[in-house]
Amino acid sequence: MEQHDFDYSNMKDHDANHNAIEHPENSEEFASLTVNKGVAQPPMTNPYLKLKARPRRRNITAAEYVEGIRKGNVTMLGQAVTLVESQLPEHQALAQEVIEKCLPFTGNSKRIGITGVPGAGKSTSIDVFGLHVINRGGKLAVLAIDPSSELTKGSILGDKTRMEKLSVQKDAFIRPSPSAGSLGGVARKTRETIVLCEAAGYDNIFVETVGVGQSETAVHSMVDFFLLIQLAGTGDELQGIKRGIMEMADGIVINKCDGDNVERAKLAAAQFRSALHLFPMPPSGWSPKVLTYSGYYELGIDEVWQMIDEYFEFVRKNGYFEERRRQQEKYWMYETINEQLKRHFYTNPVIEEMLAAKKQMVLSARQSSFVAASDVLDYYFKNVKI
Numbered sequence: 001m002e003q004h005d006f007d008y009s010n011m012k013d014h015d016a017n018h019n020a021i022e023h024p025e026n027s028e029e030f031a032s033l034t035v036n037k038g039v040a041q042p043p044m045t046n047p048y049l050k051l052k053a054r055p056r057r058r059n060i061t062a063a064e065y066v067e068g069i070r071k072g073n074v075t076m077l078g079q080a081v082t083l084v085e086s087q088l089p090e091h092q093a094l095a096q097e098v099i100e101k102c103l104p105f106t107g108n109s110k111r112i113g114i115t116g117v118p119g120a121g122k123s124t125s126i127d128v129f130g131l132h133v134i135n136r137g138g139k140l141a142v143l144a145i146d147p148s149s150e151l152t153k154g155s156i157l158g159d160k161t162r163m164e165k166l167s168v169q170k171d172a173f174i175r176p177s178p179s180a181g182s183l184g185g186v187a188r189k190t191r192e193t194i195v196l197c198e199a200a201g202y203d204n205i206f207v208e209t210v211g212v213g214q215s216e217t218a219v220h221s222m223v224d225f226f227l228l229i230q231l232a233g234t235g236d237e238l239q240g241i242k243r244g245i246m247e248m249a250d251g252i253v254i255n256k257c258d259g260d261n262v263e264r265a266k267l268a269a270a271q272f273r274s275a276l277h278l279f280p281m282p283p284s285g286w287s288p289k290v291l292t293y294s295g296y297y298e299l300g301i302d303e304v305w306q307m308i309d310e311y312f313e314f315v316r317k318n319g320y321f322e323e324r325r326r327q328q329e330k331y332w333m334y335e336t337i338n339e340q341l342k343r344h345f346y347t348n349p350v351i352e353e354m355l356a357a358k359k360q361m362v363l364s365a366r367q368s369s370f371v372a373a374s375d376v377l378d379y380y381f382k383n384v385k386i
């Protein structure tokens with residue numbers, strides 16, 4: 001077919017009849033075709049706009065981050081948290097420097113862990129608990145550890161509009177769970193974020209997690225008080241809760257104690273109280289309390305907070321507050337070592353390749369898991385430089 005070069009840029013006229021004549025394919029040889037001219041696309045950018053060259057953003061130094069954080073600059077704090085969460089080695093190095101420099105300004109907050117199954121009312125409750133704290137003159141950071149992030153990179157905690165009242169408060173800093181990596185990695189990032197928030201003057205830190213397993217241990221290892229939110233209703237409240245989670249709780253609160261649920265909530269509270277009697281006295285010397293409240297109708301919030309205040313007074317007096325924090329430091333040292341060792345091992349390209357091959361051998365029953373594991377480990381210890 002003959003080629004027709006046609007300059008579309010000359011098309012100024014939008015008259016359809018006129019276009020029908022003007023288009024090259026409207027000539028005799030394409031008699032059965034009528035091609036209308038389209039409307040010429042305007043340029044994507046404004047050709048009249050003269051942009052001034054924007055200065056390149058200078059890299060912020062660790063000292064500048066720390067200064068910004070210490071002044072309570074929320075943007076700087078947010079950026080520093082992003083650094084902490086980043087997987088890039090250069091970000092990690094800078095983040096560690098910032099954390100190190102912030103450390104002398106930390107420790108002066110009440111760290112409170114909050115857990116409960118999805119639907120227990122965590123966001124509703126944190127919203128009102130948070131306002132309570134702020135109305136008393138406190139500054140609050142709400143952080144989270146989402147155990148679902150390990151598998152799905154999505155979140156149980158972060159996907160809805162949550163904490164509407166808190167999110168507009170200038171004294172509240174809300175940060176969703178770090179989303180990448182293993183639960184241990186996610187938890188460590190939240191632990192480091194606590195350091196930054198405390199240096200920025202947040203004297204109350206809430207760490208939220210979903211009450212579904214492992215993540216409670218992680219949260220428990222970074223807070224002073226662990227609050228378990230429960231629901232009443234099914235009559236077999238105690239069965240679904242892992243003993244370990246109850247043992248960790250410093251306070252158990254039965255939410256949704258409102259309307260025709262009041263009786264059931266009270267009954268559940270009584271059941272929890274008697275169940276707790278069977279547990280040994282926790283190392284804090286504090287017997288966990290069980291209360292009922294309604295986050296939605298804001299009933300019983302003062303009482304919950306009174307319990308938390310009493311706890312802090314109690315453990316500060318008997319020395320357990322300091323003791324628990326020291327134990328947590330030790331825990332995080334080991335956690336960090338474990339995580340780094342694992343990362344060093346699993347990200348080594350030769351090991352990755354070996355593991356892929358060994359996995360197939362094990363899956364097809366050509367080698368036992370123990371032999372496969374020791375082969376890979378032997379190689380690692382003999383050949384990979386640490």
Ligand code: GDP
Pocket residue numbers: 116117118119120121122123124125255256257258293294295296297
């Ligand atoms: P989360 O999944 O634990 O964060 O729970 P949400 O805070 O999202 O609450 C789950 C549902 O329970 C929502 O529909 C809330 O409105 C409702 N809810 C939360 N607290 C209360 C309460 O105190 N009383 C009643 N009746 N409903 C509540």
